[in-house]
Amino acid sequence: MTTSQNTEKKKSGVFGKILAWLLIIVFLAVGGLVYYKYYFVFGEGVKSGYLNFAVKKGNLFKTYEGKLIQEGLRSQSGTGVSNNEFEFSVESDSIFRILELNSGKYFDLHYKEYHGVLPWRGNTRYIVDEVINMK
Numbered sequence: 161m162t163t164s165q166n167t168e169k170k171k172s173g174v175f176g177k178i179l180a181w182l183l184i185i186v187f188l189a190v191g192g193l194v195y196y197k198y199y200f201v202f203g204e205g206v207k208s209g210y211l212n213f214a215v216k217k218g219n220l221f222k223t224y225e226g227k228l229i230q231e232g233l234r235s236q237s238g239t240g241v242s243n244n245e246f247e248f249s250v251e252s253d254s255i256f257r258i259l260e261l262n263s264g265k266y267f268d269l270h271y272k273e274y275h276g277v278l279p280w281r282g283n284t285r286y287i288v289d290e291v292i293n294m295k
Contacts, residue, residue, distance in 0.1 A: 249282020
C-alpha cells in the first residue's frame, strides 16, 4: 500500500466515526425531546367539582374524556363571568366506569399533566389517574 492510500483510509475512518457519533447524539436528543414532550409528568394535583360528563369518543383511537365544573366564578379576559371548567382524559377503564355511572356527583380527582397530547392517551394534557373522593 502506498502512503496516499493509508491517508485516504484514515480520513474516511475519521469521517465515519464523526458521522456515527453525530447520528447517536441526534438520536439521543430526539429521544429525549419526545420523552420530555409526551411522557414526562410536568405537574400533578387534585381538582374538585361536579362531574358534567364522561364519554368515550374518537375516530381512530377511542379515548375517555370528561369535564368537571368547579365551584366559584372566574372572570375571563375581564369581559364577564363564567364557570370554572376542568377538561380531562382518563386512561383506565375502571376509573371511567366509576365516572360514567356517577355523572352529576361531586368528585375529587387526582391528575397528571403532560406537555403534549398523544392521540391514544386522550384529547387533553390532563390525565386523571385516581378518584380520591366522591360525594
